[in-house]
Each structure stands twice: as C-alpha cells, then as structure tokens.
Amino acid sequence: MRNILKLVVYDNLAYATKRFEKNVYLGSICSILRIASESDFDEILICDPLKELVRNPCLANLMLHNSLIPLSISASYDLTSYHRVLSDGYDKVCIPYEHFMKNRNSITNLIGKFGRQAVSLVIDYEIVNETRLLYSRNSERSHIDILKLDYQNLSDISELVLQNVDRDGALVGLDYKVLEPISIDLNRPIILTGGFAGEPIPSHHKGRNQLSIASSTYFSTSASRSGARVSLLKAVG
C-alpha cells in the first residue's frame, strides 16, 4: 500500500483543502518536498487546480529538483503542458475524467510516447442521496453515477484516483465503500483520497497491493506533526 502526500498549489504555496477550496496553509512547496524526500512517503501528488505550474514553469522545475521521490501532477492541462511536465521529469499526470474523455485521442498519443504508467485517471465525486455522482467544478451537478462507469473500457490508463469531494479536508475517514464494485471491475492500482484522518484501514483492504491512500494529513492535522505522521504510517501499514 502506497503512502502518498497530497499537496494543493495556491498562490505558488502548498495548502490542504476543504471541498477543494484553500483551507490550511502548509508551507513552501519546495521545503515540504525536501522534508518528504527524507521521509517514508512513497509519492507526492501535487494538485494544481488553477494551472499555476503552467504559468510558472520555474516553480515547476524547482519542485522537481527539490524532490527525490516521485511527483505526480493532478490538473486539467492542455496536451502540450502534459507533455512538457512529463518531459521535464514529473513521473505521472493525473487527468480528470471529463477532461480525459473529451481528449481521449490526444491522451492516447501521450500514453504512446511516455507509457501507460505515466497517465492516471482522476474521478472526483460527491454523494447525493446515497449515489456517488461524478463531480465537476466547472458545470452543473452531473448525473453520472461513478459506480456505473465502464471501467473495463479504461484499459489504457495506469491507475485510478478516486477523490471524494464531500470528505475532502473533513477528516472523517475515507469512503472505503466505493472500492468494492470498482476494484473488482478494474485490475489497476487505485488511490483513494478525501477525508483520511489516520483511521485504521479495513483489514480486507490492507493486504491488497491495489489500494493506496493520498492525504495532506501529515502536514495539516492539528495534532503534533510527529504524532500525525506516526498515525498515518501505522494506518497505511
């Protein structure tokens, strides 16, 4: 099980978010990357909702050179920008579902050049009347039930990032129930994010190498940093 630190970029700084909105200031991104490079994190997931790293390539490069652990970028960039960040040395790009489906042919080309392992798919969702609906920031509420998506038809992606918007920053625990139908349909790594509070992982998920957890908890919790880190590492085993 991978232990992934999630950082959200706002104003060129790192934040933890609540429902995707800027919430807790974490610090300078480069400082955090240096600390994380000496810790037990497996990867870092950088979320760039405002595409700041496209406008500020110097910061994007500085981040790379300050990290000795894998960096993924989650953002709705144009194809040229995805190509550029991968060429610069970022390990993966995580592409939101709607953006992925709209640009599928171009993204297939991207996969052809960099390999399937370099492209992940992000599914943001919210729970409405106990149904998990695809969440879109830029449009009205979607009526797409994410449990009914055709995951068998997504064989060209390497891994799936499932992000619960309701729980983002709420520290109420991850939505493990979403995993059951999807993990059976899709024999790919799955990253679950949104709400992690250091809770114990259900034992039937803990032993599977399919599941990983992404969270800002290490840097954003109100508990002491060392205590939070210990709880996070224990939780992900």
Next chain:
Amino acid sequence: MRVAILPVCTSNFRLIIELLRPFPIEIVDSIQKNSFHTISHLVLPGVSSAAETLATIDMLGIRDSIIGRVSDNSIKVVGICAGFHAMCIRSEECSESAGLGLVPADVVLGATVHPERVWPNVGRRTLDGNDLPKHSARYYYNHNFCVLPSDPTDARFSYSEGICASYVDSAIGVYGYQFHPERSGIIAFRGWIKEIFATS
C-alpha cells in the same frame, strides 16, 4: 570520469542531469558520435519506452559503439526502467527493433508473466534477500513491462517480490535497474550513486 545521459526526449534525462550535478561527476551535456569514445559512463534514463530509447541511440548512430565499447570494457552502461529494457535482447514493447543485447533477458508484458499482480507495478519496495546494505533501501517502481532473465539462476539478477529488479555485472560495467533510484529518496539515491560512480 565523464558521464553522459542519453537525451531521450520523452524521458526524465534533464532531471537526472540536475540531480547528478551536486556530485563530483563531470556531466557531458550532449552526445556526439565522433566524441563518444571520451565518455566513461552512459546512462539510459527511464520514464519513457524502450522503443524511444533505442530510436534515440540509432538516431545518434552509437549502437555499435556502445556494444563494442562494452566488450572492450571501456565504458559503463547504466539503464533505468525503460533504459534497462533497451539493454535486453528483445522487448515486446518494441518488436521492430532489437535491444542492445547487453543483458541476457527479454522484456515482456508484466501481466503475462505475473497475472496474479496488479499492473502497472507501482510503489516503493525493498529488494528480496537481506545480505547487502542496499537490500534495506526502498526503491520506487512504476512499470508495465518487466525483465525476464534467460537463466533464472543467473546471480547477476536481483528481484523484488519475485519481479526482476536489477542486473549488475560490474566486471563488464553493465548495470540495469527496473526501479528508479532517482525517485527512491536521498539515502537510496546516494547509495546508488556510490555503486555506479564510486563516489562518496
């Protein structure tokens, strides 16, 4: 010691150059066919495909020089992930081009030989065994294809969870790594630098 990183345009070669700069290593900025003989170490980077790596080698016209200089023991060749795959005999990923043949192995789709696993194989893992200091480091993997040694008993190969993790033949200067040492944390990266470049 003059180290060149193969400039595969879809790889992380620029990042590797930057990460190597703090070490006492002379980095060669570009590779030219006519000055290739002055290079002591060639690094084939990852985050790409074996096909792109081999295409770059052929575009630069250095395939025969690499193979000849390895047999003369006058160059060390280091492959990371897709670079490692390009060093093998052949790869399912690039059926139209033979590999360099420096590593006695083929490259196959991981899901074919290890269907019990989730692919791509991604995350940080230790090497199997515990007899060397490097076995305690956690190395980062992210790959769909994997190396299948021609002789499974060949001691030059090491494994992680049963998947081929590296090939080290220091006598002839051939080093292949399935994992990404440059993304495995500071301790693991420094240990790797020491193994390859004999620096402290």
